[in-house]
Amino acid sequence: MRTGFALRAPLAFRPADRRSIPDPGAHRSRHGGAERKACAVRLQAGSGVGPPREHNLLHRPVGAALNGLIPIIVWCSVIVIAALAALVHINRLRFQERVRSDARKRLSSPAPAREVDPLAAQDLPPPVQRYLLLAVRERTRSVRTVRLRHGGRFRARPEGSWLPIRGEQYFACDPPGFLWWGRVRSGPGVWLDARDQVTDGRGSLVVRLESTITVVDATGPGVDQGEMLRLLGEMVWFPTAFLDDRFVTWEELDERSARATLRQQDREVRAGFHFRRDGLPRMVTAQRYRDTRSGPVLTPWSGRFDDYRLVDGLMVPLQVEARWHLESGDWPYAQFKVERIEYDREDAF
Numbered sequence: 310m311r312t313g314f315a316l317r318a319p320l321a322f323r324p325a326d327r328r329s330i331p332d333p334g335a336h337r338s339r340h341g342g343a344e345r346k347a348c349a350v351r352l353q354a355g356s357g358v359g360p361p362r363e364h365n366l367l368h369r370p371v372g373a374a375l376n377g378l379i380p381i382i383v384w385c386s387v388i389v390i391a392a393l394a395a396l397v398h399i400n401r402l403r404f405q406e407r408v409r410s411d412a413r414k415r416l417s418s419p420a421p422a423r424e425v426d427p428l429a430a431q432d433l434p435p436p437v438q439r440y441l442l443l444a445v446r447e448r449t450r451s452v453r454t455v456r457l458r459h460g461g462r463f464r465a466r467p468e469g470s471w472l473p474i475r476g477e478q479y480f481a482c483d484p485p486g487f488l489w490w491g492r493v494r495s496g497p498g499v500w501l502d503a504r505d506q507v508t509d510g511r512g513s514l515v516v517r518l519e520s521t522i523t524v525v526d527a528t529g530p531g532v533d534q535g536e537m538l539r540l541l542g543e544m545v546w547f548p549t550a551f552l553d554d555r556f557v558t559w560e561e562l563d564e565r566s567a568r569a570t571l572r573q574q575d576r577e578v579r580a581g582f583h584f585r586r587d588g589l590p591r592m593v594t595a596q597r598y599r600d601t602r603s604g605p606v607l608t609p610w611s612g613r614f615d616d617y618r619l620v621d622g623l624m625v626p627l628q629v630e631a632r633w634h635l636e637s638g639d640w641p642y643a644q645f646k647v648e649r650i651e652y653d654r655e656d657a658f
Contacts, residue, residue, distance in 0.1 A: 401520040404502055408490040411506070412456075412479040412657040419453040419655065420483035429552050434561035437551070439588035444548040447622035452547040453653050455480035461645035463493050467635065476645070477658055480543075482550050484509065484573060487540055505536065510576035512536025531598035531605030537578040541571040542593040542612040546625050546650065589624065590614050599633060609634035621652045 425448050430441045456479050462471040476491035489505040501524070504515045512532045516525035544550045544557070551557055551569070558570050566583045580595040597610035610633055614626035627650075632641040 401502075404504075404517065404520040405490075408477075408488070408504055409657040412477075412488050415479055415481050415486065415488055415508075416454045416456070416655050416657065419481060419653075422450040422453050422653075423483075423549075423553070425449055425451055425549055425552065433559050434567040436561070436565050436584045436588070437559050437567050437582075440582075440584055440590060441548060441551060443588050444545075444624045445552070445622070446624075447619070448549060449622075451549040451553070452482050452623070454482065454655065455547050455650065455652055456654055456658060457546065457647055457650040458658065459645040459647050461643065463491070463643050465642070467633075467637070467640040471644075474643075474645075478543075479657065480547060482547055483553070485540055485544065485550055485556055485571070487543065505539070507533070507536035507540055510537060510573035527600065529605075531600070533576055534578055535598050537571055537573065537576060538580055538595050538597050538610070541569060541578060541580050542595075543629075545590055545614055546647075547652070548623060548625070589617055590626075620650055623652075625650065 425445055427442065427446075430438045433441070457477070459476050459478070461474050461476075463474040464471050472493050472495055474491050474493045476489060478487060478489040480487045486508045487506060489503075491503045491505075493501045493503070495501055500519065502517045502520050503525075504513075506513055510533060512528070512535065514525060514527040514532055514536075515523065517523050541557075551559075556572060558572075560568050560570075562568055562581060566581055568579055568581050570577055570579045578595070580593050582590050583592045583594065585591045591614065593612045593614075595610055596607045598605040599608040599610070610631070613630045613632075614628070615630075616628040617624050617626050627647040629643075629645050629647075630641055631643040632639050634640075
């Protein structure tokens with residue numbers, strides 16, 4: 310029947326039946342396939358073709374993921390840098406405000422001014438008499454407070470480069486004390502803030518990088534001595550204090566030199582003042598503690614004064630320099646130029 314033939318015809322092409330039928334080209338086909346495979350291997354080896362296409366596809370998602378992460382990493386970096394810059398700016402403002410707050414406390418409610426008696430200098434050594442008659446000749450009352458601004462340069466090591474510095478300083482005169490704030494530019498966008506002070510014979514020094522990272526935080530007897538010597542030398546900016554024997558006493562060294570002693574609470578320091586031919590101070594000298602890696606070391610120190618001007622009835626220097634005298638030679642480390650100095654003000658700049 311036709312129907313039965315139609316049902317059996319497909320069975321002639323089943324795989325089992327095909328294997329049972331000899332194929333004259335089978336031998337040739339098998340050898341040809343092997344040759345084609347060998348040729349493909351040789352082509353791949355000779356032409357440097359990489360791994361199969363399917364293998365490269367496995368790595369595409371990783372590369373795409375990395376490309377997607379790059380913008381995220383960039384934005385995160387920008388956010389971190391902006392946050393750090395904001396933190397530094399905030400700390401800078403806080404440091405400045407803290408200094409000015411301390412300055413306002415120091416300047417507010419100063420002790421009443423005392424009458425300046427020219428005859429009081431008669432009991433002092435001759436070089437000190439000549440100096441004070443020149444320095445306070447137009448002043449009738451003692452200075453109560455001082456505030457000044459300065460520029461200049463500073464270097465932290467004998468062989469170091471000079472760096473620009475700007476600072477503010479505030480003095481109370483009864484009892485004598487000061488607060489100084491300076492900023493040193495050590496590179497583009499990089500600065501060091503320093504705060505130096507002494508009150509009632511107790512000194513301190515704080516230095517911070519970018520107003521944030523504390524580099525120095527020094528106190529102790531060596532710091533007290535150093536800050537009191539600085540105060541004694543810088544009294545040339547308010548010389549009426551040299552007439553107040555509650556704090557300063559004098560003894561003659563020679564016709565152009567005298568030793569001053571500053572006393573505060575249970576502390577005292579001594580320094581020699583050396584005067585020019587015209588009677589004004591040329592230099593102050595002392596043995597001062599210098600901070601070293603092995604600890605504080607007493608070292609010869611000096612401060613030099615120049616460019617005297619008459620300001621509010623006082624003859625005061627507008628240029629000062631401080632230096633250490635080491636065995637290896639002199640080390641000038643600070644040179645300041647006073648740009649503005651005001652007396653008897655009760656507020657910070």
